[in-house]
Amino acid sequence: MDWLTRANRRIHRTLHARPANGWKPDRFRKMALPPIAPPGWWKALLRLPRDHYVRLFTRHSSVHPPAVGRCIEVAAAMGQVLVTCDGVGVARHARSWASHQTITDPEHTAAAAAARKASAATKPASVEVTELEERSLETNDRIFDVIDDGLSTGEGLA
Structure with a gap:
């Protein structure tokens, strides 16, 4: 000392x-502290990407795959991460403070594998091929009255 x-x-x-x-x-x-405590949750609204993981700072947390493409609310407190979709909880993880971590729930992994398997088993709908008419460039010239390098009267530009 x-x-x-x-x-x-x-x-x-x-x-x-x-x-x-x-x-x-x-x-x-x-200044004195405010009379009420600050909110303990960090919240964000976003659309869940195809990989069914939500990024929270530098950490990734898995979300139940049926929420893919839908708007979700991510709320992070000191000890947990909660993800809701239309008011229904689709993920709850213990919050990790280590950077660059991926937290995966085995249930979410199994649901994603089942969805991929079901998608591969279904055959894509047959697409009807429609033939298109091909016009010659002369047709466009006749339609737009284009003669003599773009001049219809031969007098030049006015």
Whole structure:
């Protein structure tokens, strides 16, 4: 603790004052806390992408696949992440504070695999091919009365 006494005696280069003398004026300039607590949830509305994962800062959390393409609400508190779609919970995970993590619920993985299998089993509907008429460029010339390099009267531009 001897270093603290020495550090507080010296004049700080950027503050141009002693650090021990700066805390009292700073304390009086601070505002009081508001009478109500700030909200504990971070919320966002977004559309769930095809990979059925929602990104929360640098972490990815899985969501139940039937919500893909629909508008969802992501709410993150200190300890959990809750995802709802039309008021129904489609994901609940313990919040991870480690960066660049992927949190996957095995139930969501199984539902995504079943949906992929069902999609592969169905045959695409047959598409009816319609033949289109091909016109020669002369037809367009006749329709728009284009003669002599784009000039219909031969007089040039007016």
